[in-house]
Amino acid sequence: MTTMCSRLSIPSSPGSPDPARMTEQPVAEQPVAEQPVAEQRSVTVSEAEAVRRYYRGKIAAIIDRYGPGPRVHYHIGLFDGCSPAPNSTAQQIRARIVAAQERMLESAASVWDAGTLFTGNLLEVGCGLGGGAIYWAQHFPVQVTAVTNVAEQAAVTHIFAIAAGVAERVRALVGDIGELRLTRQYAAAVAVESSCYVPRPQLFQRVAAALEPGGVFGIEDIFLAQPAWRELFDGYWKTRIGTVAQYQRAAEQAGLILDKDLDVTAGTSDFWRHSVAWARARLAEPTLSTPEEERLMRSIFWHSQFLDGWRDGAYQTRILRFRKPG
Numbered sequence: 001m002t003t004m005c006s007r008l009s010i011p012s013s014p015g016s017p018d019p020a021r022m023t024e025q026p027v028a029e030q031p032v033a034e035q036p037v038a039e040q041r042s043v044t045v046s047e048a049e050a051v052r053r054y055y056r057g058k059i060a061a062i063i064d065r066y067g068p069g070p071r072v073h074y075h076i077g078l079f080d081g082c083s084p085a086p087n088s089t090a091q092q093i094r095a096r097i098v099a100a101q102e103r104m105l106e107s108a109a110s111v112w113d114a115g116t117l118f119t120g121n122l123l124e125v126g127c128g129l130g131g132g133a134i135y136w137a138q139h140f141p142v143q144v145t146a147v148t149n150v151a152e153q154a155a156v157t158h159i160f161a162i163a164a165g166v167a168e169r170v171r172a173l174v175g176d177i178g179e180l181r182l183t184r185q186y187a188a189a190v191a192v193e194s195s196c197y198v199p200r201p202q203l204f205q206r207v208a209a210a211l212e213p214g215g216v217f218g219i220e221d222i223f224l225a226q227p228a229w230r231e232l233f234d235g236y237w238k239t240r241i242g243t244v245a246q247y248q249r250a251a252e253q254a255g256l257i258l259d260k261d262l263d264v265t266a267g268t269s270d271f272w273r274h275s276v277a278w279a280r281a282r283l284a285e286p287t288l289s290t291p292e293e294e295r296l297m298r299s300i301f302w303h304s305q306f307l308d309g310w311r312d313g314a315y316q317t318r319i320l321r322f323r324k325p326g
């Protein structure tokens with residue numbers, strides 16, 4: 001079978017041409033209001049570069065695990081309680097993971113009232129390979145601006161948007177959301193497992209400034225419930241995981257009000273079971289290179305620990321919605 005992955009030529013240089021770059025440019029950060037100390041520190045240049053390097057190096061692996069596309073998601077899924085059957089192939093497990101990821105987007109769309117509110121301009125913060133941006137463009141009458149801090153992701157998003165037939169409604173924009181001054185006004189913004197990368201005060205200030213009065217900011221992400229588990233999460237994903245209270249505080253300081261909060265943790269712990277089962281099924285395939293084998297074994301080790309964390313109640317998966325008054 002020809003997959004999207006095998007047809008894609010993944011850009012390898014950070015300077016890949018990106019027409020979207022020319023429309024809105026990153027500008028110098030504006031000072032933000034006084035914040036509580038733990039929330040105040042902005043990302044250092046080396047931390048930001050570490051995140052970009054991490055994602056630059058992961059494009060092929062993400063398509064292998066969550067593809068074939070054109071909607072490729074890099075976030076947790078909502079499962080229906082069934083474990084993968086014992087002799088499932090990697091492809092069968094992957095299909096279940098992708099279906100669960102899309103179930104998460106369906107659920108988020110319902111919490112965010114996307115059927116009513118997603119019209120006009122929609123901002124996607126941290127778009128990855130564009131799975132969400134394409135999903136929103138296919139399901140709602142929106143023009144999506146898909147922001148990523150990694151040029152190669154924007155290039156892949158553009159290729160997948162063409163394959164999905166929505167290239168004219170998905171604009172990939174390269175820049176750090178904490179530094180971008182967006183020139184458009186947006187009816188809604190979303191961040192699917194990307195908010196945990198950005199200092200919350202900057203994130204909410206930037207998004208609030210870009211939203212129309214009455215606009216909403218939908219977040220799906222993982223939140224910390226037990227402090228002892230912070231290091232495992234942030235160390236592996238290069239994030240700065242927070243609590244709902246921290247999000248709420250940063251949002252209020254930016255003038256946004258939390259008006260929806262749905263805990264979907266229970267449906268997500270099976271993600272780690274599926275993820276480990278997928279890696280084991282891939283390891284059983286005869287054609288793997290040694291580096292691939294090592295990568296899969298590392299992933300089994302870490303994802304098993306996240307499963308323990310989920311079982312222990314250390315993390316919560318929540319869908320939040322913030323509203324700008326007006």
Ligand SMILES: C[S@@+](CC[C@H](N)C(=O)[O-])C[C@H]1O[C@@H](n2cnc3c(N)ncnc32)[C@H](O)[C@@H]1O
Pocket residue numbers: 051055072073074075125126127128129130131132147148149150153175176177178191192193194197198
């Ligand atoms: C876990 S991935 C989620 C991708 C996508 N939302 C999805 O669900 O498939 C996190 C994304 O956030 C992006 N990201 C991280 N920090 C960012 C920043 N400061 N500005 C813009 N994008 C950022 C990463 O490059 C990546 O695309």
